[in-house]
Structure formats: C-alpha cells, structure tokens
Amino acid sequence: MPELPEVEVTRLSFAQRIAGARIEGVEMGKPLRWPLGCDPQDLRGQRVLGVRRRGKYLLLDLERGLLLLHLGMSGSVTFGADPGPAGKHDHFSLRTSLGVLRLNDPRRFGAVVFAADEHSPEAQKLLGKLGVEPLGDDFVLEDFCKALKKRNAPIKQVLLAGETVVGVGNIYASEALFLAGIRPTTRASRLSRPRAARLHTAVRQVLARAVEKGGSTLRDFSNAQGESGHFQLEAAVYGRAGLPCRVCGSVVRTIRQGQRSTFFCPVCQKP
DNA sequence: CACGGATCCTGATGGC
C-alpha cells in the first residue's frame, strides 16, 4: 500500500503522540519479511524518542537502537489506546505507557527490524542503497539528470527502483510521469535535460500534494489514527484505464512493466 | 553489472 506519502502521513499521525513513551511489552504475530533481529523482550523499559522516515521506512528511535518499520504492500500502523487482542493480521504490537503501536499487514511483505544504530550493518542492509529524499534539499536537479543518464531502463522502472530517488511507488510513478508529459516506457538515459527537469519538479509536486491529501486510500490504507487518504480522487491516470484523460480527453491506457500496471495518456505523454 | 522475471503472502473481484 504505502508509498512515501502514505508512510509520511502515517508518521505525522503518531510521531508526537508516541514520543517519550516507555515500552512495556512486545507481541509478535506471524513472521514478517525479515526477523526482528533481537529478543522482543529486550525492548522493554526503553523509551521511544521519536519517529523519522527514510524512503518508505519508518524509523522509531529508541534510547538504545532503533526499529525500522516497513509497510510492504498491505501494511498499516495504528497507535492509540489499547485496541484489545491482536487480530488475524496484526503481526507486531508494541505496548507503551502512552498507547499501543500495532502493525497490521495481511500480505506480510512488511517488516519490523531492530538495529543497534542507523549505521550498523543491519540498518545499512535496508537503507544503504536508497536514493535521495525527493522532498528534501538533497534532491538536486543536476544530480538527478546525471543519474538518469546512466540508466537505460524505462523511466517508470528507474523511479520505482528507488536507487535514484526514494519513495515513488506504483501510483505516484504514473502520476509524476503524467505531470511531466513523459511516456513511462521512455528510456531514462534518453530524456532531454528540460524533460528531466519537468520530471524532477513533478515528482516533488505529486508527492507533496499526496501528503497534503492524507495519501491514497485504494482499499484499506489509513493513518495511525484510522483516517483515510483522499489523493486517489484526484489521480490523473492511476487506476483510470479506459477513462478519458482529464486534460485532453484521450482514453487512458494501461500496460505492464515489470509485473506492475502502468497508466498513461498516449497523447499528453510523449515517448 | 544492469536489466527483467520470478517470488514471497493473503484477500478481493469477476467470469464461468
């Protein structure tokens, strides 16, 4: 489910509320993508200092070490008053003095991993190859252009890979490419500088807008307070195959790229 | 070594 906007919206919905909480207990459900990497009971007694985000990871800073949370395709986090017994798809619960943090993830592509610190091998295994943050100052046009020049793959897949810029998933890749007027199949290395510049702007714009709208709720995403997002209502192409393009009226098309659906307007988006 | 495909898992949906 979650791309950068959904992860950031999740973070914003509980970071302040959990700060300073004392961990009282940890309960695990079925195995997630990776093992926790420590004895769950070792976390007891520690305080949660704050919550950061890196790409699509949430970083829960503890007094000693940190927890890296990834929501995979179907994960969502809740934090609040004791929600009662864990349900079928609740696979990680952190009981704290200020409420219960819970990861619900039906498909279990998500993960919760402990690392002694951000630069440890365990953390770097997950974070080490990530590209720059699209909403931060490090997302520099010049660097972006240079990076694209080195990639021969279709631009959609370069965005999804997250090694150039992080956080752009299947929805926002299609949306950003629409905004930039670029066909998703265009090879990254073939993009002219002006077109790469349009994409650079489009990526920032679409992600920032999606955060403002609370993310996209396609079926079941909600933030840590249980609230849905609304960006999907203004998506230009994602999920709109067969419908008229909002700009030119042409029929929005869908293709498969790397086992994922891609949506685009054949007139607004040039190869 | 960059790229494309297979893969992990569960649930929803739609055709027959």
Added chain:
DNA sequence: TGCCATCAGGATCCGT
C-alpha cells in the same frame, strides 16, 4: 462455503 484466474500500494533475489 463454488472454483479458478487475475490483480493488488514493495522490494529482493537470481539468471543472463
């Protein structure tokens, strides 16, 4: 409580 195929917001691993 029908069965089967297809699809779903991610990212790693593996063969070429």
